Amino acid sequence: MPMFHYRGHFGRRRAASHDAGRDPAPAVDFLAGLADGGPVLELAIGTGRVALPLAARGLAVEGVEGSPELVQRLRARPGGADLPVVVGDLADVAVRGRFRLVYLIFDTLFNLVDADRQADCLRNVARVLTPGGAFVVEAFVPDLARFEREERQARMPSVTEDSAAPRLHRYDRAAQTFIRQTLTYSAGGVRLWPFGMHYLWPGQIDRLAERAGLRLEARYAGWRGEVFDAASTDHVSVYRKPGGGSPGREAPGSRVP
Known part of the structure; x- marks a missing residue:
């Protein structure tokens, strides 16, 4: 099946409705609990619906976004002009510095329609994480x-x-x-x-993370720490880069043994 790259196309077609029907509060609460004081990086930052509330809590937040149209909408929102954002492919993670938390949510890992680019993304996340830093992925479970x-x-x-x-x-x-x-x-x-x-089962994401040097720490069925089981339709997975000091506060729910 021929596939296309969504970069640019997604922003032009979806910018006006990008935030519709999505309450960021549960994700913001969860991520703030893992941030360990920051700094924080959002891949596919979009219009800042999650990044801006995190920044309002005093965290230093940066972003990567492939759509200039979405970045323009971010800049127009209160506080949006203050967030450093790189316009580029999320798989490249083309930022400088190190982060205590990197997150990639709302199924966006699957927007990378090439399997090699998904692997590149996780390797580059591991590169910019501090030792002990966390990487959070939210995605649907294929059905x-x-x-x-x-x-x-x-x-x-x-x-x-x-x-x-x-x-x-x-x-x-x-x-x-x-x-x-x-x-x-x-x-x-x-x-x-x-x-x-290009969708993946949770175990396939785990293997990509392992090859990148990250270990699965916990998996939940949602942002409120719901227990993940065989009936779960979505997952929020927390990966950790080995080393460093004590991690930030965990969200409630079931840890992965």
């Missing part, structure tokens, strides 16, 4: 039954008197990729809104 349903049935997330937007999926299970195409029909014509991901 093969849901994939089957999405391929069989088109969804209709938006219908108005003037437009309709059916959404279609195609999965490549061997490659662990999918393309989602949303077609918007309106008086102005038809517009295509493609989006792709």
Whole structure:
């Protein structure tokens, strides 16, 4: 299945709705508990919906973002002009300095549609973490039954008197990729809104982390420390770089033995 790189395209198409329907408070509370005083780096910082509340708690926060359009929206928000942000590919982690906490959330690891670039990302995270520093990944748990349903049935997330937007999926299970195409029909014509991901199971992310020199410390089913089990649809995983002093406060929930 041919895949495309989302950088730039994502920001142009999604900047206006990027924050819709997402409450950052649970993630902010969780991450602040791990930050150990900072500094903190967010990969794919977007419009700062998580970074800005963290900075408001007194933490030094920096970011990497592939979309200039999203960075522009970040700069327009209160405090956004003060955050150092590198515009570039999140896999390169093209920042200077060392961080006590790096985080990559809202499934964004999967936006790197090339497996080698996902591995590059984790290696570069390990490079910029201080000894004892934490790396947090939030992602969905792949659900093969849901994939089957999405391929069989088109969804209709938006219908108005003037437009309709059916959404279609195609999965490549061997490659662990999918393309989602949303077609918007309106008086102005038809517009295509493609989006792709390279998804991973939690254990596959663990192996990438191990090869990068990071160890899994804890896994939760959500930002409030819910217990992760076989029925969990999402995970928040905390990885630690060996060495250094005592880690920051952990979020509540089940530790990984």
